[in-house]
Amino acid sequence: MSRREIEKKLKLRGVLAGLRKMYGDVRVPPIRAGAGLDMLVEAMLSQNTNMMNAHRGYRMLRRRFKSWTAVMNAEVGDVQREIAICGLARMRARRLQALLRTIKEGQPRLSIDFLANAPVEEAMEFLLGFFGIGPKTAAFTLLFGLGHSVLPVDNGVLRVVRRLRLVRAKARDLEAERVLSPLIPRGRHYPMHVLLFRHAKERCRVKNPKCGECKLLKLCPHGQRVVRHRPPEIEVGVAEVRERNLRKAEFISAGLVKNGNEDD
Ligand code: SF4
Structure with a gap:
């Protein structure tokens, strides 16, 4: 196994641990005949x-x-x-x-x-x-x-593994499945798929992924970029709102603003 594959294997272990922290563990059901x-x-x-x-x-x-x-x-x-x-x-x-x-x-x-x-x-x-x-x-x-060690890759799973740089940014589903399946330990493919699928729906959405609350952020170059470039939320306190309203009232009473709209 190459060094890069070993690194990916370790990263996948970290990804599964992070997913379990967010969504809990997943029981692997027994496979029945037929x-x-x-x-x-x-x-x-x-x-x-x-x-x-x-x-x-x-x-x-x-x-x-x-x-x-x-x-x-x-x-x-x-x-x-x-x-x-x-x-x-x-x-x-x-x-x-x-x-x-x-x-x-x-x-x-x-x-x-x-x-x-x-x-x-x-x-x-x-x-x-x-x-x-x-x-x-x-x-x-x-x-x-059939209980084989394979990671099915649908659109949601593909989005997450691409963002985590576990596969190339342009990798398709078959490539992702072939690259990742051998790197996941036996018995973990089922929880890995189920949890990645859920993560894609709940947090790692197409638009506005919830990177700030994602336990995979440390492992995710895409998420780190999103967090870095997201404008900080401006918190407007109660005192500040009261101050603004007071100033507005002063303008209105001075006849500078009609109907309470400063642009009028
Ligand atoms: S940090 Fe953001 S982009 Fe990365 S896996 Fe989490 S939600 Fe997705």
């Missing part, structure tokens, strides 16, 4: 729509069909109807059924649980081989559905 395919389908449904619609579409699909085999063998229109809330439902339904058929080929069970024991790079390649599965969907499936 979770890989469940996660893959839900992540697919979340493409180009919001998480709430994706989750509702997923729930409706699960309620209507007893198994993924039933989804695979159903009429495309029946699948389409259940996921209509996600938008582009016809295309999604066709793509989902094609994916399920390809996974089933040459296997006794319709499942991707076997990927849990494969090296992470192989598992990633396998998922990226499907039409419509990108690095984000693959990384979410690997971490949340």
